[in-house]
Amino acid sequence: VLINFSMALAEMERQQLDAPSASMLLVNLFQLLYVLDGLWNEEAILTTMDLMHDGFGFMLAFGDLVWVPFTYSLQAFYLVDHPSPLSPAAISAIVALKAVGFYIFRKSNSEKNAFRRNPADPRLAHLKSIPTATGKSLLVSGWWGVVRHPNYLGDLLMALAWSLPCGFQHLLPWYYMIYFLILLVHRDSRDMSECRRKYGRAWEEYCRTVRFRLVPHLY
């Protein structure tokens, strides 16, 4: 957030602007929302793969201290010297994309987190689940009945909204979208293997019921 904010100030100085450009504002506000949401819903981090399977090690230490701050701010860095004017229609479309992505991301992550914390929660009574031999159940309706990783789908739509304000003149601001797609497809495969190992036949049944991984009817 601080790096992004300083990029907005640098853009004003370099481009001699009285205020940051619309594209810089969108990138800053979108990423600020992501960070604030992560803090607000901090307890939901407890049911993510990093804590459930991976544990704390080099990836999270290096990832959080170096990778995230210095590569996730590349869109703002790009905009400092490469103005990308946006029409009101383009701004509205990008904001709408971000809103849809955020809605899917937040709702699906919170649904799974609430279910893992208390499967008997009366607010989740309408959801179907299948039991596994471990005593835990798997959701097969609601967001987790649409695709196997609805939270990744929402996150990818948001990633698209973070790169679009920078236009299509250069590959650099698209770095995040490309890297994130590879990261999430790889993470999805890792999670599939881990869940198959943990839940065996119940996982196979889940995969037969929910056929698509990230995008309904596509992948």
Ligand SMILES: NC(=O)C1=CN([C@@H]2O[C@H](COP(=O)(O)OP(=O)(O)OC[C@H]3O[C@@H](n4cnc5c(N)ncnc54)[C@H](OP(=O)(O)O)[C@@H]3O)[C@@H](O)[C@H]2O)C=CC1
């Ligand atoms: N911006 C970034 O750089 C990154 C963001 N993220 C985001 O973080 C969020 C969390 O992602 P991540 O930790 O990878 O994975 P998930 O939050 O999807 O966690 C996967 C775990 O959820 C449980 N699960 C899977 N399917 C079901 C089901 N049907 N019913 C109930 N539980 C189920 C399993 O664990 P168990 O059964 O043991 O509870 C599984 O191992 C995502 O939104 C992702 O996009 C992730 C990586 C990087």
Ligand SMILES: CC(C)=CCC[C@@H](C)[C@H]1CC=C2C3=C(CC[C@@]21C)[C@@]1(C)CC[C@H](O)C(C)(C)[C@@H]1CC3
């Ligand atoms: C190649 C390399 C070194 C990759 C590092 C991956 C890490 C940067 C990511 C692994 C899982 C992450 C999550 C978030 C940030 C990036 C890392 C650490 C996250 C904290 C971002 C904010 C979200 O709201 C989240 C809490 C869902 C998310 C959890 C996973």
